[in-house]
Amino acid sequence: MTTGRPPVVRRAPGKLFVAGEYAVVEPGNPAILVAVDRRVTATVTEPAGDGTLVSSDLLAAPVRWLRRGEGLDPVGVEDADRARRELAHVLAALRTVTRLLAEHGRPAPELDIAISSELHQDGVKFGLGSSGAVTVATVAAVAAHCGLTLSAEERYRLALLASAELDPKGSGGDLAASTWGGWIAYRAPDRAAVLDLVRRRGVAGALAEPWPGFEVRRLPPPPGVALEVGWTGTPASTTELVSGLHRRAWRGTPPHRRFVAASADLVRAAADALEHGDRPALLDSVRRARRELARLDEEAGLGVFTPALTALCDAAEAVGGAAKPSGAGGGDCGIALLEVPHAPAAPEAPDTPDTPDAPDIRATRATPDAPDTRTAPGAAGSHNSHSGATGASPDIDHLRERWAAAGVRPLDLRPATEGNEE
Numbered sequence: 001m002t003t004g005r006p007p008v009v010r011r012a013p014g015k016l017f018v019a020g021e022y023a024v025v026e027p028g029n030p031a032i033l034v035a036v037d038r039r040v041t042a043t044v045t046e047p048a049g050d051g052t053l054v055s056s057d058l059l060a061a062p063v064r065w066l067r068r069g070e071g072l073d074p075v076g077v078e079d080a081d082r083a084r085r086e087l088a089h090v091l092a093a094l095r096t097v098t099r100l101l102a103e104h105g106r107p108a109p110e111l112d113i114a115i116s117s118e119l120h121q122d123g124v125k126f127g128l129g130s131s132g133a134v135t136v137a138t139v140a141a142v143a144a145h146c147g148l149t150l151s152a153e154e155r156y157r158l159a160l161l162a163s164a165e166l167d168p169k170g171s172g173g174d175l176a177a178s179t180w181g182g183w184i185a186y187r188a189p190d191r192a193a194v195l196d197l198v199r200r201r202g203v204a205g206a207l208a209e210p211w212p213g214f215e216v217r218r219l220p221p222p223p224g225v226a227l228e229v230g231w232t233g234t235p236a237s238t239t240e241l242v243s244g245l246h247r248r249a250w251r252g253t254p255p256h257r258r259f260v261a262a263s264a265d266l267v268r269a270a271a272d273a274l275e276h277g278d279r280p281a282l283l284d285s286v287r288r289a290r291r292e293l294a295r296l297d298e299e300a301g302l303g304v305f306t307p308a309l310t311a312l313c314d315a316a317e318a319v320g321g322a323a324k325p326s327g328a329g330g331g332d333c334g335i336a337l338l339e340v341p342h343a344p345a346a347p348e349a350p351d352t353p354d355t356p357d358a359p360d361i362r363a364t365r366a367t368p369d370a371p372d373t374r375t376a377p378g379a380a381g382s383h384n385s386h387s388g389a390t391g392a393s394p395d396i397d398h399l400r401e402r403w404a405a406a407g408v409r410p411l412d413l414r415p416a417t418e419g420n421e422e
Ligand SMILES: Nc1ncnc2c1ncn2[C@@H]1O[C@H](COP(=O)(O)OP(=O)(O)O)[C@@H](O)[C@H]1O
Pocket: 056, 057, 058, 085, 086, 087, 088, 089, 090, 115, 116, 117, 119, 125, 126, 127, 128, 129, 130, 131, 132, 134, 236, 237, 238
């Protein structure tokens, strides 16, 4: 029955991996990510019929789910497995919040959920962390609908539990970027330990206990560095690529340990460079990240570098920049960083959005990210992806020409300060 409660809408941004992918799946090992200004929106409403209706812009039609014991079953669909697969992240998020409610003695929520996403084009993902953003947005929307007041860290933790239930190999870096927004340094918790904590202490217990390995720290955005994103047009399966790492008798070997140590070192250098506004050092770390990923790819035979991703990186280096795949590779997208002219930081913008709390971010209110220094619309060579640029850069035009020749499409997006709202 509808009581006329207004819909609850929560958004979560997509992300890019600046450095540290693959190595970050090892608990406690660092990566740097940045959120982008393309988002997933989850809207939760009072149920219009029996059970829970889930609609998504990835599905031809909404799917109705009816509660059967602990779980939910789809009704009226030809291929139930497909519905479960396509809505796996929405359902896992719903399950996790439902479990928390049950621990508080509350019944399973009655609601409908609608997901819309700017992280794919006609159903083909860009590789901007849509699964993570869907999970974070759904957790936040369902929890808010049920009247739960959660901190950013609690929302991240619930999202990580939901995602680890589907695949504990994932680092959750996407979830952290979607939760806190901005540029972050991230270390993953030990997912096996966290899932064990849930088994022993329940979801509420897992929200309260320390998570060994986990850390998230806000980093300042780099002034005078343009962040360009190129899309290969080919979707890649992160789960399969990361499973490759686990399948091959390579994980835990000396070359793997060397890769993890080298990655930690270059991530530290990149974080230092961001903290000190050292543009050449930042670009140098990203070039190192590309080389380490290439070596990993060769040694472990993963298929990270496709011809398009190699061309994307070569083009950026040819114009004096630095580039690498973002995330697991095998398709999806890559990033290029280019030094561009920049002005000294402007005074704080008057209506800076409320920045989510974060550790370092975690206990305190975060300081606002740097002011919006986006290139003015209409300026020669201007576009939307500068992180701190104030002028046009011919290098960016050259990069885009080279990308076009290699079939790499520039994505019109830029770093986003905002994460997911409570
Ligand atoms: N709009 C959406 N609605 C519902 N689920 C989505 C949506 N976008 C992504 N997902 C979930 O995320 C999965 C894709 O995750 P993944 O392959 O990791 O992509 P990405 O690289 O963008 O994170 C989809 O199979 C689906 O389960």
